[in-house]
Amino acid sequence: xxxxxxxxxxxxxxxxxxxxxxxxxxxxxxxxxxxxxxxxxxxxxxxxxxxxxxxxxxxxxxxxxxxxxxxxxxxxxxxxxxxxxxxxxxxxxxxxxxxxxxxxxxxxxxxxxxxxxxxxxxxxxxxxxxxxxxxxxxxxxxxxxxxxxxxxxxxxxxxxxxxxxxxxxxxxxxxxxxxxxxxxxxxxxxxxxxxxxxxxxxxxxxxxxxxxxxxxxxxxxxxxxxxxxxxxxxxxxxxxxxxxxxxxxxxxxxxxxxxxxxxxxxxxxxxxxxxxxxxxxxxxxxxxxxxxxxxxxxxxx
Amino acid sequence: xxxxxxxxxxxxxxxxxxxxxxxxxxxxxxxxxxxxxxxxxxxxxxxxxxxxxxxxxxxxxxxxxxxxxxxxxxxxxxxxxxxxxxxxxxxxxxxxxxxxxxxxxxxxxxxxxxxxxxxxxxxxxxxxxxxxxxxxxxxxxxxxxxxxxxxxxxxxxxxxxxxxxxxxxxxxxxxxxxxxxxxxxxxxxxxxxxxxxxxxxxxxxxxxxxxxxxxxxxxxxxxxxxxxxxxxxxxxxxxxxxxxxxxxxxxxxxxxxxxxxxxxxxxxxxxxxxxxxxxxxxxxxxxxxxxxxxxxxxxxxxxxxxxxxxxxxxxxxxxxxxxxxxxxxxxxxxxxxxxxxxxxxxxxxxxxxxxxxxxxxxxxxxxxxxxxxxxxxxxxxxxxxxxxxxxxxxxxxxxxxxxxxxxxxxxxxxxxxxxxxxxxxxxxxxxxxxxxxxxxxxxxxxxxxxxxxxxxxxxxxxxxxxxxxxxxxxxxxxxxxxxxxxxxxxxxxxxxxxxxxxxxxxxxxxxxxxxxxxxxxxxxxxxxxxxxxxxxxxxxxxxxxxxxxxxxxxxxxxxxxxxxxxxxxxxxxxxxxxxxxxxxxxxxxxxxxxxxxxxxxxxxxxxxxxxxxxxxxxxxxxxxxxxxxxxxxxxxxxxxxxxxxxxxxxxxxxxxxxxxxxxxxxxxxxxxxxxxxxxxxxxxxxxxxxxx
Numbered sequence: 003x004x005x006x007x008x009x010x011x012x013x014x015x016x017x018x019x020x021x022x023x024x025x026x027x028x029x030x031x032x033x034x035x036x037x038x039x040x041x042x043x044x045x046x047x048x049x050x051x052x053x054x055x056x057x058x059x060x061x062x063x064x065x066x067x068x069x070x071x072x073x074x075x076x077x078x079x080x081x082x083x084x085x086x087x088x089x090x091x092x093x094x095x096x097x098x099x100x101x102x103x104x105x106x107x108x109x110x111x112x113x114x115x116x117x118x119x120x121x122x123x124x125x126x127x128x129x130x131x132x133x134x135x136x137x138x139x140x141x142x143x144x145x146x147x148x149x150x151x152x153x154x155x156x157x158x159x160x161x162x163x164x165x166x167x168x169x170x171x172x173x174x175x176x177x178x179x180x181x182x183x184x185x186x187x188x189x190x191x192x193x194x195x196x197x198x199x200x201x202x203x204x205x206x207x208x209x210x211x212x213x214x215x216x217x218x219x220x221x222x223x224x225x226x227x228x229x230x231x232x233x234x235x236x237x238x239x240x241x242x243x244x245x246x247x248x249x250x251x252x253x254x255x256x257x258x259x260x261x262x263x264x265x266x267x268x269x270x271x272x273x274x275x276x277x278x279x280x281x282x283x284x285x286x287x288x289x290x291x292x293x294x295x296x297x298x299x300x301x302x303x
Numbered sequence: 304x305x306x307x308x309x310x311x312x313x314x315x316x317x318x319x320x321x322x323x324x325x326x327x328x329x330x331x332x333x334x335x336x337x338x339x340x341x342x343x344x345x346x347x348x349x350x351x352x353x354x355x356x357x358x359x360x361x362x363x364x365x366x367x368x369x370x371x372x373x374x375x376x377x378x379x380x381x382x383x384x385x386x387x388x389x390x391x392x393x394x395x396x397x398x399x400x401x402x403x404x405x406x407x408x409x410x411x412x413x414x415x416x417x418x419x420x421x422x423x424x425x426x427x428x429x430x431x432x433x434x435x436x437x438x439x440x441x442x443x444x445x446x447x448x449x450x451x452x453x454x455x456x457x458x459x460x461x462x463x464x465x466x467x468x469x470x471x472x473x474x475x476x477x478x479x480x481x482x483x484x485x486x487x488x489x490x491x492x493x494x495x496x497x498x499x500x501x502x503x504x505x506x507x508x509x510x511x512x513x514x515x516x517x518x519x520x521x522x523x524x525x526x527x528x529x530x531x532x533x534x535x536x537x538x539x540x541x542x543x544x545x546x547x548x549x550x551x552x553x554x555x556x557x558x559x560x561x562x563x564x565x566x567x568x569x570x571x572x573x574x575x576x577x578x579x580x581x582x583x584x585x586x587x588x589x590x591x592x593x594x595x596x597x598x599x600x601x602x603x604x605x606x607x608x609x610x611x612x613x614x615x616x617x618x619x620x621x622x623x624x625x626x627x628x629x630x631x632x633x634x635x636x637x638x639x640x641x642x643x644x645x646x647x648x649x650x651x652x653x654x655x656x657x658x659x660x661x662x663x664x665x666x667x668x669x670x671x672x673x674x675x676x677x678x679x680x681x682x683x684x685x686x687x688x689x690x691x692x693x694x695x696x697x698x699x700x701x702x703x704x705x706x707x708x709x710x711x712x713x714x715x716x717x718x719x720x721x722x723x724x725x726x727x728x729x730x731x732x733x734x735x736x737x738x739x740x741x742x743x744x745x746x747x748x749x750x751x752x753x754x755x756x757x758x759x760x761x762x763x764x765x766x767x768x769x770x771x772x773x774x775x776x777x778x779x780x781x782x783x784x785x786x787x788x789x790x791x792x793x794x795x796x797x798x799x800x801x802x803x804x805x806x807x808x809x810x811x812x813x814x815x816x817x818x819x820x821x822x823x824x825x826x827x828x829x830x831x832x833x834x835x836x837x838x839x840x841x842x843x844x845x846x847x848x849x850x851x852x853x854x855x856x857x858x859x860x861x862x863x864x865x866x867x868x869x870x871x872x873x874x875x876x877x878x879x880x881x882x883x884x885x886x887x888x889x890x891x892x893x894x895x896x897x898x899x900x901x902x903x904x905x906x907x908x909x910x911x912x913x914x915x916x917x918x919x920x921x922x923x924x925x926x927x928x929x930x931x932x933x934x935x936x937x938x939x940x941x942x943x944x945x946x947x948x949x950x951x952x953x954x955x956x957x958x959x960x961x962x963x964x965x966x967x968x969x970x971x972x973x974x975x976x977x978x979x980x981x982x983x984x985x986x987x988x989x990x991x992x993x994x995x
Contacts, residue, residue: 114868114870114871116867116868116921116923117921118840118842118919118921118922118923119922122901122902135867135923137867137868137871169867169923169924170841171841171865171923171924172867172923172924173867174867175867175868175923190902190903212895214898214899214902216902241846241916243916245904245916246902246904248916267913269915269916271747271750271915271916273748273847273848274745274747274748275747276747277747277750277914277915277916279913279914279915297745297746297747299745300769
């Protein structure tokens with residue numbers, strides 16, 4: 003007595019709501035028989051016909067089809083489709099046909115959040131801003147959606163609406179600049195940026211990204227840094243860092259950083275030059291000079 | 304000019320005043336010179352000989368590999384009257400020599416040392432700069448050179464002994480022949496600038512290194528010593544067919560319009576070889592050295608297969624600069640008889656993952672290639688000469704010396720290319736194999752990125768990944784592993800090897816070992832460590848002004864990927880790079896952790912921060928660029944004696960088999976000086992073999 007087996011392969015399971023998935027069929031017989039040319043029909047739970055795949059290749063053991071590209075259901079959760087293999091005769095064997103279930107697990111779209119452009123230190127009592135970008139795992143347009151910023155207690159600090167254009171050089175990163183003010187509480191604060199998408203169709207999972215916000219005492223002193231090269235020429239655009247403060251030099255090679263008093267490591271770095279660093283104690287206004295040597299590249303031997 | 308057995312062409316030599324390129328383009332036949340011209344077997348008339356092999360070609364000397372040692376051997380043997388065929392798997396003559404920096408360390412009182420002592424210029428008057436080194440630092444002799452090259456006491460900054468294990472007979476002969484080789488080069492139109500210092504591991508006590516150069520001129524003419532700016536290469540724009548890598552400024556040791564690199568050595572030698580009647584068969588890979596019996600008798604010849612270098616995109620065969628004197632044989636397999644000797648100068652094992660894995664299992668990773676991979680092609684530096692020698696009983700030497708040169712395996716620091724150790728730009732046919740020039744970064748630029756392994760974890764302080772270049776050479780000093788500078792260095796002084804000196808000078812860097820170490824993605828059977836990725840953001844690109852557009856990167860070689868988010872970037876690396884075998888499951892956490900470290904101003908994981916400022920990786924778009932180490936040179940290979948004869952495992956010479964350059968071992972000198980002298984010695988002695 004012979005046997006016929008129908009198996010259905012789904013390229014992505016679980017599948018994201020509404021996303022493209024590939025469905026293919028494979029039929030094996032025992033004893034082996036070539037069933038190419040047969041058509042397997044695919045149906046939704048309600049009986050709507052989704053499409054069909056034709057068995058087009060036989061490898062001596064099984065007949066299989068190419069992928070049929072379908073859209074996953076929009077509703078998040080478990081779904082069941084069916085595949086119907088028609089009856090056929092092969093040699094002494096007569097097969098009456100069969101229907102097999104196809105389990106489809108559908109998930110919400112994921113949203114990833116990026117935060118950038120946040121100053122390394124924000125003086126208590128001042129205002130600042132950060133850029134927030136949101137990217138759907140399926141590349142959905144997220145313009146018009148709201149992102150919110152919360153402090154460590156969950157209190158709302160700020161909110162902003164994502165624009166309809168994507169951030170430069172990205173494919174689907176929708177962004178907003180969110181302004182906020184800080185009241186006090188010097189030190190590092192663990193805030194959160196949130197995105198809610200449960201009301202969207204298809205459904206989007208909530209997104210969350212932590213963001214560290216450093217609140218510092220108001221600056222008391224000015225550190226003036228002059229960056230020059232080996233020939234005493236000014237280095238414009240050099241980066242001057244006194245963690246957590248950072249700025250760049252102007253056309254004269256001069257930068258000013260406003261900092262609270264304290265001890266710092268002063269870095270000055272410029273493209274193709276060797277960074278300089280020095281320890282510096284700030285108890286009043288300070289002026290210093292950084293001479294950066296051109297970086298000597300190892301010779302290719 | 305195809306020269307099979309039976310071909311009786313006479314010899315003509317060229318007027319050296321004629322441009323070589325014009326000469327060959329003119330189609331003038333260049334044939335064997337003197338009484339020992341090749342005898343060629345017409346293909347249709349092949350017949351089994353008494354040794355049972357149907358030879359397709361027959362020459363006095365067959366040279367495997369037309370690189371530094373091979374071309375020197377070929378010219379030398381030809382000068383002494385032999386018919387010579389050089390076989391090379393590449394589309395050009397020159398091998399790594401043509402791709403190199405053109406630094407040649409010889410010494411022992413060679414003509415250049417003497418010239419600079421006298422303060423003279425070159426015969427052409429091209430050299431306008433005064434001598435670089437003091438006369439006392441140029442006073443050299445053969446015995447001093449020999450002692451330098453076998454000095455047991457010298458430890459480099461890695462506490463490795465670069466000279467201790469050098470083969471003594473080989474280096475006696477090497478020292479004895481250095482001066483003759485300098486003359487040989489000059490006689491073959493190679494021009495060299497002032498002696499300045501010494502190339503890696505060519506001795507601590509005297510200055511012995513000179514750059515080969517050509518002068519910028521209106522025409523490229525190696526006889527006159529000139530090259531056009533276009534042929535020398537336009538920085539940041541193009542290389543040429545003539546010079547595959549960008550020729551460098553030679554103003555420091557020659558003159559303001561001098562250009563230096565291996566082109567200035569390889570092209571004159573190639574030109575001279577062709578003019579003298581050396582023949583070449585390119586696109587052909589040596590598969591086997593044939594001996595009378597596997598472990599006894601003399602070497603008879605070689606078996607070689609057609610192995611064309613093809614453009615990976617067009618499928619067309621790559622073609623070289625000069626063609627006359629080439630035997631363009633396309634038969635799948637040919638047998639080439641060597642009446643006197645075979646010279647194995649096929650290069651080292653740097654591109655053979657299995658072979659180099661014997662010395663460093665981390666480099667069994669096939670993603671990593673040898674320096675000059677694009678230039679030499681996928682079959683270059685594949686250890687074929689060494690393996691062929693082993694199969695007929697050859698011994699090996701200096702295998703451990705692979706571990707003792709600082710740049711043997713290292714990070715060159717160029718991102719987004721599998722071939723980071725080259726200055727090749729578009730314009731040379733081999734660039735199609737390279738695909739992208741890469742993003743060439745200095746050490747300081749590494750402050751703008753993090754480096755992760757195949758599972759997305761950092762593994763070392765990125766600011767130190769490129770460090771570790773010092774070697775034990777002249778002038779000595781703490782950065783060369785020695786407390787003294789200049790002539791204060793004392794040969795054979797036990798203090799050189801004292802623990803105190805090592806403590807004071809040790810500066811090895813283990814970044815490349817951390818990069819190639821076992822990680823969570825290393826799986827059986829080979830436990831490969833996988834690719835290394837530089838991860839950075841758009842802010843880094845803007846801040847440090849990196850050019851990430853083609854040809855610096857390639858959109859389709861899987862070595863440069865970009866994404867809107869780090870999550871997406873990890874997925875793209877996994878799906879887009881053929882060498883990435885596992886998920887980068889830690890990449891998102893690694894970047895988040897790094898950004899938190901930047902917030903705190905500390906890197907507790909790898910103590911990065913004291914060296915340079917730290918920057919968050921947070922500004923879209925996000926990038927991943929391959930950060931691949933290379934295996935640069937090979938130091939272990941066939942055991943050769945002072946005559947460059949290959950010695951078997953029993954200490955006996957294998958009759959008719961010679962070797963040199965990176966196919967040979969027991970010489971830890973870096974660069975061209977080693978290979979040139981080996982080739983010269985091999986060519987000299989090969990001709991003296993009795994004809995079979």
